[in-house]
Amino acid sequence: MAKVTQQDIAKVLGVSVMTVSNAFNRPDQLSADLRERVLERAAKMGYTGPDAVARQLRSGRTNTFAVVFEERLSYAFSDPFSVAWLAAFSEVMERKRASITLLSVPAADVDALVAIQDAAVDGVAGLCGDQPAMARARERGLPTVYCTRTSEPGSEQAGDYVVIDDYAAGFEVGQYLRRLGHQRVFLLAGAAYAGQPPMKEYHRGDLDTSDHLRISGVLEGLGGAEVTIIPMGTNSSTAGRAAGVAVLDRRDRPTAVIAVSDVMALGFMDACRQRGLEPGRDISVVGFDDLPESAAGGLTTIHQPVRDKGRLAAELLLDPQRPDRRIVLPHELIVRSSTHPVA
Amino acid sequence: MAKVTQQDIAKVLGVSVMTVSNAFNRPDQLSADLRERVLERAAKMGYTGPDAVARQLRSGRTNTFAVVFEERLSYAFSDPFSVAWLAAFSEVMERKRASITLLSVPAADVDALVAIQDAAVDGVAGLCGDQPAMARARERGLPTVYCTRTSEPGSEQAGDYVVIDDYAAGFEVGQYLRRLGHQRVFLLAGAAYAGQPPMKEYHRGDLDTSDHLRISGVLEGLGGAEVTIIPMGTNSSTAGRAAGVAVLDRRDRPTAVIAVSDVMALGFMDACRQRGLEPGRDISVVGFDDLPESAAGGLTTIHQPVRDKGRLAAELLLDPQRPDRRIVLPHELIVRSSTHPVA
DNA sequence: CCGCGTCTCTTTAACGATACAGACGGTCGA
DNA sequence: TCGACCGTCTGTATCGTTAAAGAGACGCGG
Known part of the structure; x- marks a missing residue:
């Protein structure tokens, strides 16, 4: 029929x-x-x-918003930070009876950009930075909101955003460790830098801007301390554990380790304990993000209001009239038991 | 312009x-x-x-599939079982360049059914059972796949499904505990039964069919053992911990506790340890699902192929020609350290 | 020189609905 | 009694695209 x-x-x-x-x-x-x-x-x-589609065509609205990820979707569900953001975002959408379309647009895969083209949505948000997919969406005339600082602050931004001041956050971490007397610090850097050796001199490479800002801030805050940057291929607790191997068995073991994300920091702490080293006594560890599990693990970290990021991103999309569409949220250094002064 | x-x-x-x-x-x-x-x-x-919408109207395909949840979406991201299913489902969709729309259709909220009506999708899947939202989708002529047994096996099913034999799984658990000599068993039942007192006699109430089947199976497998059913309002580790209060401090403390899901069982194990009781020594605990964290926690449980459920659900939607559209997957009792014979 | 296939491009007709501007009869106040 | 107004319902014109069939030109083999 x-x-x-x-x-x-x-x-x-x-x-x-x-x-x-x-x-x-x-x-x-x-x-x-x-x-x-x-x-x-x-x-x-x-x-x-x-018919839903016919109605959408005629009325010009779909009442659906896309969430883009740079990674495979399964990553989006497994990374706690991403999950928390998504939960906050979806709560707002749900309340307004809007639905959410998940789009995976790996930066590497150029073909994947057509997904943006073919998505029947009224707007696009992402926990990621202002990646090509966002730009493509704007070309289509869709409002976009991203939640990780991508361009240098102050530079002309094309889309709306909800971010934190990653440089200042990094600076606070560096300064804090310097006050504790740390002179030899290792820095676990994020997802770019596949397979490169540790660096004594910082060069940015393909690093995401937010990681770059964090690192720059940390270096500045640390002042003249001796810093070694360990490039990790990926942002995961596995990577953090792997870093344990690269860092803990060295003769010049650092007194403090900073990871650009909590998942990595927590993985690194696991590695420490496996070797009988207790974070906060034998070595200091600091992260960024402040996941729920970070509190339980006693990790000193930069708290970042991830739920507010998600909530505000959704609100910006739902209300195009809302003023203040470029938001920098406050962050905070949360000192817990994983850091200690140098003896 | x-x-x-x-x-x-x-x-x-x-x-x-x-x-x-x-x-x-x-x-x-x-x-x-x-x-x-x-x-x-x-x-x-x-x-x-x-234009995506116009193209969809003309061509009659959206290349998008809906995933419905009975709960708020934030639950979908926080429950490990749900996350694992979603990850597997999304991997298949991603590979086929299809996108996913998340729909929250709480059973309580009748208005929410319009979300199904307004969704521009080619099919609907859910980790849930065959709830009203699924039926609504079928009325619209959309293919549906659900992944939790809802009707009694053998009864006429309207939509496609990928499930396990929950009754048999429950039976195996009961039988196993009986062989270990357990005569006094408490059963932590799932999300229905809000605020009811423990029952000595099982009555089904509003229980989901899969939970009902599990419980019936358990009771049958346990034979004549003394069973008390503790209705938990919700399916979460918090509920499992709360059950600790209801169960562990009683004079007639059971020798074994079965939870209808691992999240609850794990929460309950936490509560045990907080009271200085070691699961597998002082009390036996069994769950259902076999989450990744269950292996680490040493929880004896029914393994259920959650990734296969997600993968097959996606494949059924993507290929309407595929035969065998009503799939019952195998399960397996995984014995770990949380169970022991009665002294 | 004719017929036929091929390559390009055009024409026509939807896809299924809603916005917008009437039309029509009846009521009501002045 | 007249015009304004209201409640109902209709007709037409899109929304932006693609499917399907057709039309003209050109080359090529017979």
Whole structure:
């Protein structure tokens, strides 16, 4: 059987198509009696209600928003930071009866950009930075919001954002460790830098801007301390554990280690304990993000308001009139037991 | 500026609209030269590529699939079982360049069913059972796949599914504990039963079918043992911990506790340890699902192939021709250290 | 020189709905 | 009694695209 349309119903009942449409969407536009007849007839004919796509085309709105990820979607569900953001984002969307489309657009995969092209959405958000997918979305005329600082602050930004001041956060971490007397610090750097050796001199390479800002801030805050940067291929607790191997068995073991994210820092702490080293006594460890598990693990870290990021991103998309569309949220250094002064 | 359409470009170039469309979608249908001109002109005029919605309407496919949840979306991201399923599901979708729309349709909220109506998707899947949202989707003519047994096995099922035999799984658990000599067993039951007192006699109430089947199986497998059912309002580790209070301080403390899910069982084990009771020595604990963390925690449980569930659900949606659309996957009792014979 | 296939491009007709501007009869105040 | 207004319903024009079939030109083999 072919699909039943409003037109079919109209023809059978001898009314106009518009009346059928109104029966479904605007009850006040026709008599209760006729409306009743239309609905009844529609049910009898097996009409399944207005077609979502047709309605979207005509009305120009989809009531759906895309969330883009730079990684595979399974990463989005496994990274605690990403999950927390997504939860906050979805709570707002849910309340407004809007739905969410998940889009995976790996930076490496140019073809994946068509996913942005083909997405029937009213806007695009991402926990990521202002990646090509965002730019593509803006070219399509869609509002975008990203949540990780990508360009240098002050430089001209194209889309809306909700970020923190990663440089200042890094600076606070560096300064804090310097005050504790740390002179030899290792820095576990994020997802770029595949397979490179440790560096004594910082060069940015392909690093994400937010990581770059954190690192620059840390270096500045540390002043003249001796810093070695360990490039990790990926941002995960596995990478953090692997870093244990690269760092803990060295003769010139650092007195403090900073990871650009908590997942890495927590993995690194695992590695420490496996070797009988207690973070906060034998070595200091600092992270960024402040995940729920970081509190339990006693990790000193930069708290970042991830739920606010998610919530505000959703609100910006839902309300295009809202002023203040470029938001820098406050962060905070949370000192816990994983750091200690140098003896 | 108003939106630029293929029609506008066609008019300017003096070609037909179809030619413009073909320039974007079917390069072999026009000369390379003309195609070049069209694309160039389009770019110059600020054309953003074919409109996703219009294309969907015309072609009748959206290349998007909905995932429905009975709970708030934030639950979907926080429950490990749900996350694992989603990851597997999304991997398949991603590979086929299809996208995923998340829909929250709480059973309580009747209005939320319109979300199904308004979703522009080619099919609907869910980790949940065959809830009203699924039925609604089928009324719309959409294929559906659910992954938690809802109707009794053998009864007529309307939609496709990928499930396990929850009754048999429960039976194995019961039988196993009986062999270990357990005579007094408490059963932590799932998300229905809000605020009810423990029961000596099992009555099903509003329980999900899969939980019902598990419990029936357990009871059968346990034979004549004394069983008390503790209704938990929700399925979470918090609920499991709360159960500790309800169970561990009683005079007639059971020798074994079965939870209908691992999250609850793990929470309960926490509560045990907080009271100085070691699971597998002082009390036996069994769960269902076999989460990654269950292995680490030493929890005896029923392994259920959650990734296969997700993967197959996606494959069924993507390939409507595939035979065998009602799948019962194997499960397995995994014995770990949380269970022991009665002294 | 004719017929036929090929390459390009055009024409026509949807896809299924809603916005917008009437039309028509009846009521009501002046 | 007249015009304004209201409640109902209709007709038409899109929304932006693509499917399907057709039309003209050109080359090529017979």
